[in-house]
Amino acid sequence: xxxxxxxxxxxxxxxxxxxxxxxxxxxxxxxxxxxxxxxxxxxxxxxxxxxxxxxxxxxxxxxxxxxxxxxxxxxxxxxxxxxxxxxxxxxxxxxxxxxxxxxxxxxxxxxxxxxxxxxxxxxxxxxxxxxxxxxxxxxxxxxxxxxxxxxxxxxxxxxxxxxxxxxxxxxxxxxxxxxxxxxxxxxxxxxxxxxxxxxxxxxxxxxxxxxxxxxxxxxxxxxxxxxxxxxxxxxxxxxxxxxxxxxxxxxxxxxxxxxxxxxxxxxxxxxxxxxxxxxxxxxxxxxxxxxxxxxxxxxxxxxxxxxxxxxxxxxxxxxxxxxxxxxxxxxxxxxxxxxxxxxxxxxxxxxxxxxxxxxxxxxxxxxxxxxxxxxxxxxxxxxxxxxxxxxxx
Numbered sequence: 523x524x525x526x527x528x529x530x531x532x533x534x535x536x537x538x539x540x541x542x543x544x545x546x547x548x549x550x551x552x553x554x555x556x557x558x559x560x561x562x563x564x565x566x567x568x569x570x571x572x573x574x575x576x577x578x579x580x581x582x583x584x585x586x587x588x589x590x591x592x593x594x595x596x597x598x599x600x601x602x603x604x605x606x607x608x609x610x611x612x613x614x615x616x617x618x619x620x621x622x623x624x625x626x627x628x629x630x631x632x633x634x635x636x637x638x639x640x641x642x643x644x645x646x647x648x649x650x651x652x653x654x655x656x657x658x659x660x661x662x663x664x665x666x667x668x669x670x671x672x673x674x675x676x677x678x679x680x681x682x683x684x685x686x687x688x689x690x691x692x693x694x695x696x697x698x699x700x701x702x703x704x705x706x707x708x709x710x711x712x713x714x715x716x717x718x719x720x721x722x723x724x725x726x727x728x729x730x731x732x733x734x735x736x737x738x739x740x741x742x743x744x745x746x747x748x749x750x751x752x753x754x755x756x757x758x759x760x761x762x763x764x765x766x767x768x769x770x771x772x773x774x775x776x777x778x779x780x781x782x783x784x785x786x787x788x789x790x791x792x793x794x795x796x797x798x799x800x801x802x803x804x805x806x807x808x809x810x811x812x813x814x815x816x817x818x819x820x821x822x823x824x825x826x827x828x829x830x831x832x833x834x835x836x837x838x839x840x841x842x843x844x845x846x847x848x849x850x851x852x853x854x855x856x857x858x859x860x861x862x863x864x865x866x867x868x869x870x871x872x873x874x875x876x877x878x879x880x881x882x883x884x885x886x887x888x889x890x891x892x893x894x895x896x897x898x899x900x901x902x903x904x905x906x907x908x909x910x911x912x913x914x915x
Contacts, residue, residue, distance in 0.1 A: 595638035608702035646682030767886035805897025
């Protein structure tokens, strides 16, 4: 099984891991000290902030022309963002350690740092269920769980959240952001600590990507009783949740994403157009490398006959669009590639989960859920920030 496939499977494995808590009577894990900056992956203004990175982007238009887009964070942004990253750790144990390796550094660069133009960023390290343990489980040789407390992952996130609220929030609005395992942990946090509680007054919104948040059919609420699905960029106190699939490769019957139990529907809010059923252009920020660039050629390029740019990110205006759809019992963000074979720009992107050289349709575009709509989401957070602050006046 490929590493890419294992990462995509991390969401279900993480939930299975948490579900072991009733069986595993392990002692409580010693708590992290979140007053220490080294316990945080990103913390705006602190030394070693992993989100203080180069986000320069080359904008590649359909006609092949290019321009460079600079990025500047706003350390004095009026609201905050609290982020929990997906399963990325290659540490050797069942639980990761509290050291940021290349995987953690890479994921915040792709999924989080760009929000720094709209909010101060807080992203704790936490002891997550690792890819190492996942590989072992998927090959039928699960690692020894003796002494491992499955509640550790959530407890770490809760402790970090409580520290942030007590010492750094100071009454500011906050957006909660997560992907995959991170979304699952934030779903628990919101359900237990925010929904219908005093902390809800500080929640500007929540962005839960690569997950299946259940709503009651015909309603914008469900698991969250007091936090509805976002329907406009000026709405606050709401949630944006989605899982993305190509329109050419819809979710098969065994997909974990986009499906809910009877009487419910998986939440889908399209970042490109939050109105119900609305279509819109996805403002993607794609990693400038072989994982994302068109791989149909021997030497993948964004523009035919032209060397790839040197910036870490590429934007492709007009190439991608999205719409939330309900099909065959699934509700998901359907992504369309507006390919024009006659123009010089690439006609496709990578981002599918692969296994044995083939696309695993059950996971859709899970690996780039965040990249696909990053520009849209940053714009929404900016609009929500203004709306939230206006209501407080």
